[in-house]
Amino acid sequence: MPRKKTSEQPASAYPPSVLALRPVPKNRISEDALAQLVDMIVSGEVKPGERLPGERELAQSLSITRTSLREALRRLENMGLAAVRQGDGIYVKDFRREANLDFINFQAGRGAELEPQLLLGMDEARRLMSAMVVSLAARRADASDIKELRRVAGECPPDGSPELLSGKWDYDFYLTIALASKNRAFVCLINTMKGMFATFRPMYSHLDEGRRESIKDLNLRLVDAIESGDERAASAIVEERMRQDMEDLAKRAQSSEKRKGKTRKAGAK
Amino acid sequence: MPRKKTSEQPASAYPPSVLALRPVPKNRISEDALAQLVDMIVSGEVKPGERLPGERELAQSLSITRTSLREALRRLENMGLAAVRQGDGIYVKDFRREANLDFINFQAGRGAELEPQLLLGMDEARRLMSAMVVSLAARRADASDIKELRRVAGECPPDGSPELLSGKWDYDFYLTIALASKNRAFVCLINTMKGMFATFRPMYSHLDEGRRESIKDLNLRLVDAIESGDERAASAIVEERMRQDMEDLAKRAQSSEKRKGKTRKAGAK
DNA sequence: ATAATCATATTGGTTGGACCAATGTACCAT
């Protein structure tokens, strides 16, 4: 594609498509390899401290080149799952102790079946951190922030709609809140949690339907609370709703757990 | 190095070295390249939406191979600073809006001079999130957690010692707290914040000296509060100390700001 | 015996260049 001048690029200018189609997973081969490596570690197939085969052998096992494998390894390192040392080898770390949010992000981003314990932990973290950001936003939001918040909240699609289900919308709303908190670290935090929104929204969508208050109304109420500067009220709105969701989810998970007896392993091999 | 059996590997078995030497930056070339790209973006040398030169040209400019450049690009993508699209090109994203914690982690991890605004935001986030984890730990820590906490806290080196200055020790302590919170997502959070401990501890070390209570004593007091299960008291200890630090830091930053008139730019080029 | 030194095989790090696959552009047919 020969370029001409290509001045700018308005970033995300989505077509007005109404259909809800998955964006088509344009796999990068290193991502697939990475997923396999992660599964191998999380499933316990390889244990902490253990030494993995060399890059050459690993690449061959995965039927890819060292080049691609290395791209995967960089991220594996970054997630805190492995340590790669020149002249030595690739060592598995204890992910229960050393994995970081990039790991969670990766797992949430793809379809990976998460361990129930981790899932509940993520949800709790999401609840507490969201409340925190909301609280800060209530303290610092100025008039233009409120305006923007109300705009985003007003555009919230109806409960159950596919747009909302993608979690993209929750993300947009909370990103706006984070921007209003005037703390860029929290903006980064919300961005890191992006994958989590996509993970949880579909889980709660069932609960949403037939509820007394639509998400849109709830969020508009939240904006009001933020505008009034009442930190406690604002964070309480978030806490309350999310706590309800969590309890419902836990209840359902519990009964579903009972139904199948034991937890399945997610490992590959 | 011919292998034999290599059973396990006790992970970090540091020699009893007393000297405080930097671990020697064993640069991976892709890291250097990455740092340059990040600087280019953060400094505003290239703007959001803008299109970067192709991989081939970019690699040549950096005097590295495409292979190495690509490893850097993967992380640049992961930090939320750029979007790479096959057949199209590499586009700069708006880091103020889309960067995530991996970005902060990277910046904090190296010496990068952080913008004061971001620095204060990070500190506030650190304070709030630490208090949150402590609060949860107070709610859920069991006897063995307390024992481990007390052990780690007891080994805290004296204020001003080089060990403590590295931030590694703060990290260990808070990781133990996170483990006691029984929420693996928070364990991940602490791991993501690891670089921040290394960033802030040296800043506060000046304040530590000549203080009424050593860090060790403070933390032992914190463990007591956690043991008693008093969430409020426990988180209050953290909040109070960190708030003090923040205020002192802000005060100092302010006067230092006044002294030099304007903020320096950290960009390369 | 014990400790220091050295040679070496192994392993990750980097290179250069080739080819595959996706995509924007411009041009053409309808």
Add this chain to the structure above:
DNA sequence: ATGGTACATTGGTCCAACCAATATGATTAT
């Protein structure tokens, strides 16, 4: 206008070397 098509450009992958660090074991010095 609309839709198709050829093509140049750009990222994605592969391959096969060579460089650099390091664990290991034999050698040598003490």
